[in-house]
Amino acid sequence: xxxxxxxxxxxxxxxxxxxxxxxxxxxxxxxxxxxxxxxxxxxxxxxxxxxxxxxxxxxxxxxxxxxxxxxxxxxxxxxxxxxxxxxxxxxxxxxxxxxxxxxxxxxxxxxxxxxxxxxxxxxxxxxxxxxxxxxxxxxxxxxxxxxxxxxxxxxxxxxxxxxxxxxxxxxxxxxxxxxxxxxxxxxxxxxxxxxxxxxxxxxxxxxxxxxxxxxxxxxxxxxxxxx
Amino acid sequence: xxxxxxxxxxxxxxxxxxxxxxxxxxxxxxxxxxxxxxxxxxxxxxxxxxxxxxxxxxxxxxxxxxxxxxxxxxxxxxxxxxxxxxxxxxxxxxxxxxxxxxxxxxxxxxxxxxxxxxxxxxxxxxxxxxxxxxxxxxxxxxxxxxxxxxxxxxxxxxxxxxxxxxxxxxxxxxxxxxxxxxxxxxxxxxxxxxxxxxxxxxxxxxxxxxxxxxxxxxxxxxxxxxxxxxxxxxxxxxxxxxxxxxxxxxxxxxxxxxxxxxxxxxxxxxxxxxxxxxxxxxxxxxxxxxxxxxxxxxxxxxxxxxx
Numbered sequence: 001x002x003x004x005x006x007x008x009x010x011x012x013x014x015x016x017x018x019x020x021x022x023x024x025x026x027x028x029x030x031x032x033x034x035x036x037x038x039x040x041x042x043x044x045x046x047x048x049x050x051x052x053x054x055x056x057x058x059x060x061x062x063x064x065x066x067x068x069x070x071x072x073x074x075x076x077x078x079x080x081x082x083x084x085x086x087x088x089x090x091x092x093x094x095x096x097x098x099x100x101x102x103x104x105x106x107x108x109x110x111x112x113x114x115x116x117x118x119x120x121x122x123x124x125x126x127x128x129x130x131x132x133x134x135x136x137x138x139x140x141x142x143x144x145x146x147x148x149x150x151x152x153x154x155x156x157x158x159x160x161x162x163x164x165x166x167x168x169x170x171x172x173x174x175x176x177x178x179x180x181x182x183x184x185x186x187x188x189x190x191x192x193x194x195x196x197x198x199x200x201x202x203x204x205x206x207x208x209x210x211x212x213x214x215x216x217x218x219x220x221x222x223x224x225x226x227x
Numbered sequence: 228x229x230x231x232x233x234x235x236x237x238x239x240x241x242x243x244x245x246x247x248x249x250x251x252x253x254x255x256x257x258x259x260x261x262x263x264x265x266x267x268x269x270x271x272x273x274x275x276x277x278x279x280x281x282x283x284x285x286x287x288x289x290x291x292x293x294x295x296x297x298x299x300x301x302x303x304x305x306x307x308x309x310x311x312x313x314x315x316x317x318x319x320x321x322x323x324x325x326x327x328x329x330x331x332x333x334x335x336x337x338x339x340x341x342x343x344x345x346x347x348x349x350x351x352x353x354x355x356x357x358x359x360x361x362x363x364x365x366x367x368x369x370x371x372x373x374x375x376x377x378x379x380x381x382x383x384x385x386x387x388x389x390x391x392x393x394x395x396x397x398x399x400x401x402x403x404x405x406x407x408x409x410x411x412x413x414x415x416x417x418x419x420x421x422x423x424x425x426x427x428x429x430x431x432x433x434x435x436x437x438x439x440x441x442x443x444x445x446x447x448x449x450x451x452x453x454x455x456x457x458x459x460x461x462x463x464x465x466x467x468x469x470x471x472x473x474x475x476x477x478x479x480x481x482x483x484x485x486x487x488x489x490x491x492x493x494x495x496x497x498x499x500x501x502x503x504x505x506x507x508x509x510x511x512x513x514x515x516x517x518x519x520x521x522x523x524x525x526x527x528x529x530x531x532x533x534x
Contacts, residue, residue: 089424094438120429123427124279127424129388144283147283150280156434166273170271171239172273175243183516186246195238196271199267201268205270206270208338209285209336209339213285
């Protein structure tokens with residue numbers, strides 16, 4: 001993959017670095033250092049020159065209404081302070097940017113929000129939710145956007161497999177090998193615990209529920225798409 | 228206090244990957260006169276970051292199905308997993324306060340002849356230990372104090388966050404979990420990134436295990452920068468898996484070697500209460516099974532007969 005470092009992004013980083021490291025002498029080597037740093041992170045970097053800007057004439061409100069109904073009722077409280085992204089351990093190492101996603105959502109950029117793979121880098125640690133001065137509950141907003149993404153067919157394959165496990169075994173992490181049963185015996189427990197691993201009727205109930213809510217279809221459709 | 232009994236919600240990771248936690252909690256609760264009842268036919272909680280991210284109503288319905296098992300018996304639920312706690316506690320809370328969600332969930336539950344009534348509470352092991360047993364009673368039971376053992380903590384996220392909803396501890400300066408762990412007599416070692424996520428939650432471990440492990444490495448590096456510790460204690464088996472087996476995965480993906488014993492808080496207490504590690508199988512943690520190693524008994528201050 002080739003590296004795309006634009007002049008403007010270097011200038012921007014240079015200014016930012018200069019401001020943050022005022023005690024550092026600005027030699028010629030410093031600019032090289034920034035370039036090396038940028039190169040190491042080039043996959044994450046974007047700038048206005050790298051991609052076409054999206055024209056936003058009149059924001060489309062329908063996505064916001066959808067999010068509010070799906071579990072993120074406070075999204076419109078956001079005044080873009082960025083406390084969420086500043087607190088985010090996922091944002092510190094990936095291009096997952098809570099503030100950006102929320103702003104995009106508020107502007108009605110639905111497709112950009114639900115199709116972005118980084119939407120799935122939130123570990124739901126709720127640090128942003130605990131620090132948000134506007135009670136936006138960013139974690140819930142992200143989960144609501146994920147719900148909409150899944151409903152529209154955006155689901156990662158490993159997630160689909162995990163969901164299938166719950167429908168098949170009653171557990172996301174099933175007792176699927178004899179070695180796990182041996183481990184239980186080793187610590188002095190019965191080989192099979194009294195959960196869905198023992199009671200197949202519990203799994204039947206989960207299947208019935210998934211059929212009723214349409215969750216089974218949600219996973220199936222994805223399966224066909226993948227094939 | 229009269230004996231109190233809880234329905235024991237096992238979840239997935241404890242009974243299927245870290246059964247030592249299941250055994251240890253039985254020893255600890257029994258020592259403290261608290262009952263644990265089997266919750267027959269309970270399923271996945273279901274995983275809050277995973278199912279909650281896929282379809283909120285399905286998530287709430289499966290969680291509510293688990294809650295109805297306890298409602299039928301009339302005892303509260305206790306769970307030793309932050310993820311299970313997040314699903315069961317949050318769903319219980321949301322269903323008690325959101326009529327629209329409750330109606331949707333009960334319509335779904337009707338196909339399996341169940342109904343969410345909202346009559347029970349959900350407790351994390353930590354809360355049951357601190358609020359029902361009490362720290363002073365726990366201290367009385369400690370006959371093998373971890374004197375001089377340096378203990379780092381990983382409280383994890385979902386037993387205390389979101390703080391405005393859980394209303395339990397200050398998630399920026401939590402103290403409840405620390406106080407419980409300190410009853411063991413071990414010395415608390417603070418480190419900068421104690422409160423960041425282990426990296427496993429929110430379906431991230433499933434989506435991209437390397438990114439998840441970067442969180443874990445950040446925690447270990449932060450701890451080492453603070454001088455290191457002899458063990459790390461967590462109240463969650465998913466965090467435990469990420470921190471314990473994660474060390475093996477970090478070695479595989481990043482060629483960095485960390486060796487730190489990771490204990491669930493009930494394993495710490497079982498040892499402090501005088502139980503031998505073999506009574507609950509501490510050495511079955513996946514880190515040891517896969518590396519063919521054993522806990523650093525000497526560092527933990529535990530005398531073991533060489534077998």
